[in-house]
Amino acid sequence: RAESAMYEAKNRGRNNFQFYTPERHSHAGQQLKLINALNFALERDEFSLVYQPQAAVPSHRLIGAEVLLRWHSSELGVVSPARFIPMAERCGLIADIDSWVFTQVVKQLRRWREQGVPELVVAVNLSASRFDDPKLVQSLVQVTEQEGVSPKLLELELTEVVALQNPEQALQTITDLRAAGFRVSLDDFGTGYSSISYLKRFGLDKLKIDKSFVDDLANLNATDKAIVKGIIALAKSLNMTALAEGVETPEQWRVLEQLGCHQVQGYYYSRPLAPEAFVQFVQEHYES
Ligand code: C2E
Ligand code: MG
Ligand code: MG
Numbered sequence: 035r036a037e038s039a040m041y042e043a044k045n046r047g048r049n050n051f052q053f054y055t056p057e058r059h060s061h062a063g064q065q066l067k068l069i070n071a072l073n074f075a076l077e078r079d080e081f082s083l084v085y086q087p088q089a090a091v092p093s094h095r096l097i098g099a100e101v102l103l104r105w106h107s108s109e110l111g112v113v114s115p116a117r118f119i120p121m122a123e124r125c126g127l128i129a130d131i132d133s134w135v136f137t138q139v140v141k142q143l144r145r146w147r148e149q150g151v152p153e154l155v156v157a158v159n160l161s162a163s164r165f166d167d168p169k170l171v172q173s174l175v176q177v178t179e180q181e182g183v184s185p186k187l188l189e190l191e192l193t194e195v196v197a198l199q200n201p202e203q204a205l206q207t208i209t210d211l212r213a214a215g216f217r218v219s220l221d222d223f224g225t226g227y228s229s230i231s232y233l234k235r236f237g238l239d240k241l242k243i244d245k246s247f248v249d250d251l252a253n254l255n256a257t258d259k260a261i262v263k264g265i266i267a268l269a270k271s272l273n274m275t276a277l278a279e280g281v282e283t284p285e286q287w288r289v290l291e292q293l294g295c296h297q298v299q300g301y302y303y304s305r306p307l308a309p310e311a312f313v314q315f316v317q318e319h320y321e322s
């Protein structure tokens with residue numbers, strides 16, 4: 035229907051500014067509702083965090099977790115991050131949301147330490163816009179110092195978009211983050227446009243191979259297998275860890291093991307877990 039509306043609009047001529055259909059109207063209305071609700075989500079305490087365990091290959095040893103944001107809106111119900119994160123980025127709300135996530139994680143790490151939960155590295159997603167903030171590293175360090183948590187327990191995930199929008203600034207920020215003791219990884223690797231030469235200069239700790247390349251691995255998709263193999267080789271030659279995302283089946287795991295992938299994350303090992311369930315998972319799987 036959207037297509038036919040578009041076709042119709044085209045047929046009405048180039049200078050037609052009356053492209054207004056009920057579909058579009060209700061879509062815009064929905065977006066507006068979403069933005070409004072998102073505006074209040076922080077103060078209404080509607081966000082929560084889940085932790086998805088990550089495992090070493092081939093040992094299956096628990097090595098860390100990625101924290102993922104969940105939003106239960108009082109007005110709209112559960113909204114997926116795939117929907118609200120891009121929206122928050124466009125509306126300028128993402129900086130506050132990402133700082134909230136980071137602070138919650140650091141506080142959680144302090145409480146877990148006090149409770150004697152074994153220490154693990156937690157990876158936190160950072161949106162592109164936060165990289166424009168010259169005080170980013172300083173403000174992250176301040177939170178860790180306030181809570182007495184070592185930056186070594188925190189990994190920051192950035193995307194290729196961040197890295198290439200302003201490579202010189204990204205390089206500086208990554209260098210500063212690592213100098214402060216944080217780990218840095220590149221998320222969704224393979225979906226953006228990374229320049230190999232920058233990759234070398236960035237000095238990242240980890241490449242996260244995007245789920246889209248992992249999906250068809252076990253179906254003997256020769257192309258995806260070659261891509262994943264190439265990414266793993268690249269990571270190794272640049273002294274980085276390769277982690278495959280979205281691993282769902284034992285077959286995918288086996289192919290990744292065969293290709294020499296270092297780490298995996300995905301439903302095969304564990305779904306993202308609420309903090310209590312995550313602690314239980316850690317207690318069952320942690321080997322010192
Ligand atoms: P991401 O950082 O690449 O996170 C991985 C996504 O894959 C998560 O989706 C996770 O739940 C999902 N996933 C993990 N394993 C599997 C699997 O085996 N099968 C399938 N089908 N999915 C799997 P989620 O939680 O919906 O998050 C989507 C994206 O939203 C994230 O992608 C990330 O880009 C963004 N995001 C989530 N939390 C935050 C946050 O706190 N801040 C920012 N800036 N972005 C966030
Ligand atoms: Mg991520
Ligand atoms: Mg990812």
Ligand code: MG
Pocket residue numbers: 222
């Ligand atoms: Mg993703």
